[in-house]
Amino acid sequence: MADIAEPLRASSLAGGASDLSIRLRRGAEYVAIPLFALATSAVLFALFLLALGKSPLEFFELVYRGGFGTAFSIQNTLQRSAPLILTALAVAVPARIGLVMIGGEGALVMGGFAAAALAIPLVTGKAPVMLTLALMGVTGAFVGAVWVGIVGYLRHARGVNETISSLLLTYIGIAIMNFFVEGSLRDLTNPNKPSTMPLGEAYMVGKLPGTDVHWGLAAGIILAILLSVLLSRTTFGFAVRVAGGNPRAALAQGLPVGKLIVICCMIAGACAGLAGFFEVAAIQGRANASLVAGYGFTGILISFLARHNPLAIIPVAIMFGGIVASGGLIQRRMDLPDATVLVLQGLTFVVLLVSETLYGRFKIFQAGGTVERT
């Protein structure tokens, strides 16, 4: 991920007005190329639908209607964007230090499950609601942080590839949840689907005032802003960027690269664990297999589309929240399988990565050819 060091180099070419112009042109490139990739994948997907004899126009109209058309669908979209923002942040932060960490799904499941498990004694003991939710949130984030922290530690201490280990831990996390949910923590009053004990209405996370959207959205947006400041405006963020751009140079400078890697992974895990907490405490009301809904995997795509920029993640996550939210409508109206959204996501991901090759190829984004990208 050599690209991560780029903003650094651009700003090191500081020099009054030309600095601004370079930044603007570079910024425009970062926006234009992903947009171009999105448009290309939309066209390719339209061709795919045409080949199947379905109307692409109807598809995109349904995405609009199901995701953004009415006040209800917008709220549904925002509801689904909340975990997506958090799981995308879980990919973006390690990416800044050069790691391709894709275990957000596992941290989400573990965080959500831990929160639900902790709630059992608290809810039965009739603990105060706010205290219970606070403890659950902290536990979810902490368990997620430890879960992905393992990935960072193994990467640093043993050189274990973080991509593979994080995905393996996802499968292990799901197995651990299943083990307890179908075993010792199973709520026996619910014969249909193995689940933990329901939290009950009183203990659920509330809605944002005047909307039907839960507080997870606010948490996601606030965290995205905080992490954006942390990564771009602090010494810590600077050290992370240096270590991500060139670990050897960072080591030579005396930066604690290993520590930075573990911290980045723990931040990532905390975000995903928090997403799990909100899924349990605001949507499901209990931990069960519904937690494994693919939010972690969609988060990977969102983070890549946003070029691992926490602020850019917010709009991209809302867009994908809309696509996910309209899935049911598309299934019913167009008689397409639920995997249609998966195909669209996979296609977008491939096209997006192919578009990486376009960076630096267009003169218009270069400041008079002074910045030579390699």
Place this chain on the structure above:
Amino acid sequence: MSENAVLIVLFAIIGGALRVSTPFMFVALGECLTEKSGRVNLGLEGTLVLGAMSAYAVSYHSGSPWLGVFAAGCAGSVLGGMHGYICKLPKVNDIAIGIAMMLFGTGVAFFFGKAYIQPSAPRLGSFSLGAWTGSAQLTTALQVNPLLLVGVAVALLMAWAFANTKWGLIVRMTGDSAPAARAMGVSVDLVRFLATTLGGFLAGVGGAFLSLYYPGSWNQGLSSGQGLMAVALVIFARWSPMRCVIAALLFGAAGAIGPALQSVGITQGYYFFNAAPYILTLAIMIASAGSKRAMRDVPGELSITK
């Protein structure tokens, strides 16, 4: 546990190892070939799933499971070829492309596979390696599918070709040093493209085994990470085809522990035994990453071990 039960469990594990290991073997061999050429294809999980779906669909429509196996290989080569082609573009990261291909392959398989969850397709046959013993238990335990033997044959062929043929040398050279290969007039991109495509073919065949023999039906939960584990397994096998076979058998045995214990009525910790292969993979990665022996055998151009 009585002695008889121990024997039942043991046979079930051996039988399970022979059954479960085949997809691991094919994916690992495919990945081994790709990695020998200096590139990593993390997308083989998606290839495995798409292969399973294509095999099932073609077997259902044509009535010939072996045609299904071939179709799975072709579907796998298409995904592999896409990966191989995209990775040669400048500034494209092969690991990220692998993740994208994993999601893409799985999505396409689920999309077209919806129609094939219900119908039942003709499956691959099997024969027993233990029939000569006359013991009914051994005969059942040693039921194997011809694909297992094909896999072993492919491994032998690959090991021989890497060591003794010009093509094997070219692949190894490309994987160890791209500049050296270029200096010899070899097209690095072409070699890697072919190695990834062929690797995809093998992984697709592994998928065919899943849907046409064991478990022997198509559904969305058919493969949960086998493709990925096989990729990790190649590091453990230190890029040797024969060690890939042994590692695959080991993984098959680990995966068979849960069902084997269940067959004698021990259901305690079933989910943990389900997680056993993942935990084993992780443990193996921790143990083999950074070891001196692994470092000696790793193809020099590989990004995954750096």
